Amino acid sequence: MPGLIECVPNFSEGRREEVVDEIVRAVASIDGVTVLDHTSDVTHNRSVITFAGSAQPVVRAATAAVGRALELIDMEQHTGAHPRIGAVDVIPFVPLGTTRIEECVDLARRFGEQIAARFDLPVYLYGEAALRPERRRLAAVRRGQYEAIRDEIATEAHRAPDFGPARVHPRGGAVAVGARKPLIAFNINLRTDDLGLAIKIANAIRESSGGMPAVQAMGILLENPGMPRMAQVSTNLVDWERTGIAAVVNEVRRLAREAGTDIDHCELIGLAPTGALLEVTANALRLADFSADQALELRLARDR
């Protein structure tokens, strides 16, 4: 698996199943690409497809998906709860395995330039691929959404796209193309129903309130029928090489014990990089000189 890359495009369609299916089919039809997941949200009227492969097939699949979405989705007809700027709203490229983020930055920029030319579509680069520092945060690119970009792109300098025309695509609007590290969605369930404690711990660990780098967190109360109520620290680890699962769990355990309770169990939501999981192994066993290369299937995947 040389240069394995994940792509997670978000589309402004979550209600017409047949449209989503068509776009998924366009991705899956490309040789060398694996569709890992796709989910649709009716309230948001939005879908997310997760697929992976090496650079060339991934670019080919993303291009096919954009083409199909521009045919099938009309932004002038779109409503939904989630902020969006186009039929294909956002296309992040994510490094997997031994791929470096720099490769995804390069890929995002080349891909952005290509689709801008091919589909006559304004492209904004965001995340690690941003060319303007103020566009690193996706929320900044999306401010005012499709409607504001449509109305201001020709006249407001700060709306000028990085590639493509200074007018929105007649049906598809605009698109944000970027690169980011893989995200781990990880929940820690406490042996208590004290929501206040979960919120307090979330505040203590999250970067935005001065906690651990690259950690997002919030406290919530799980109320499932037939189950005891349980306070949860729900986290996103946006750069596990800076702050990994083990570090977060150790800190949450320490804070929970300080408050006289403990972690009950944890949940990993969706997929996570194998390296991030093996780091927990190495930490738990205090493994000397451990390398993820010692995991047989990973080593093989790398060498093939």
Add this chain to the structure above:
Amino acid sequence: MPGLIECVPNFSEGRREEVVDEIVRAVASIDGVTVLDHTSDVTHNRSVITFAGSAQPVVRAATAAVGRALELIDMEQHTGAHPRIGAVDVIPFVPLGTTRIEECVDLARRFGEQIAARFDLPVYLYGEAALRPERRRLAAVRRGQYEAIRDEIATEAHRAPDFGPARVHPRGGAVAVGARKPLIAFNINLRTDDLGLAIKIANAIRESSGGMPAVQAMGILLENPGMPRMAQVSTNLVDWERTGIAAVVNEVRRLAREAGTDIDHCELIGLAPTGALLEVTANALRLADFSADQALELRLARDR
């Protein structure tokens, strides 16, 4: 990676580097095979090559290796400390990823029959692939070594090979072909130099003295220049799905603490199945509903 299989042939040559290199080259020249490792031991006069791939390339590479070894190694000239019955002494097939042991049993039997016919070589099936229960243990097949088989194969019924002629190959002797599960070599270093304690713990956990299933263990004393002496429980886990790393470490920790000491750190020697390492992650985090499929690169490897 459909039906990924590892093959770990042992050759009766550990001194003439150029011979080992030739055999490694024969393996590596087969498309679809990855050579993961090869090591030679001068005292044992023996080499081990580890390679992997799907069934067809692995069989092709193992056949090429046998052919080369029969040309280059003469058992009538071989001496060494390690028991051996032939130029290619033993060829185990090991299931990786989602491959089942039964597939390796089938493969070993078909492969054994093929090389017996092709090279006019007596083949004994051992391990999970054994056709006679008394041949499950490799030591039983190897009793008396090359010289005893050479002298008794035509006349002693219990020496009759499973495939091939009732006489040894003029240069290559005989070969044991088998199937086994992947083996994990795992050491647990204690915070003490009390060798007696390491031996006591090893005795308590190993299957042969009534301990944990599929665990081999011994106590040793590490004496490295410039390092404090340290007692070690050195283990082989021969079926991690029966007894995994976490179970062994938890038990050793319990016994060490009972004796007033603790585990200092652990060492994983060589490669281990990723699933066995992720089981430690799941155990350490008490992960609810975890599946090794949530490890991104593994999931991808499975689907490609």
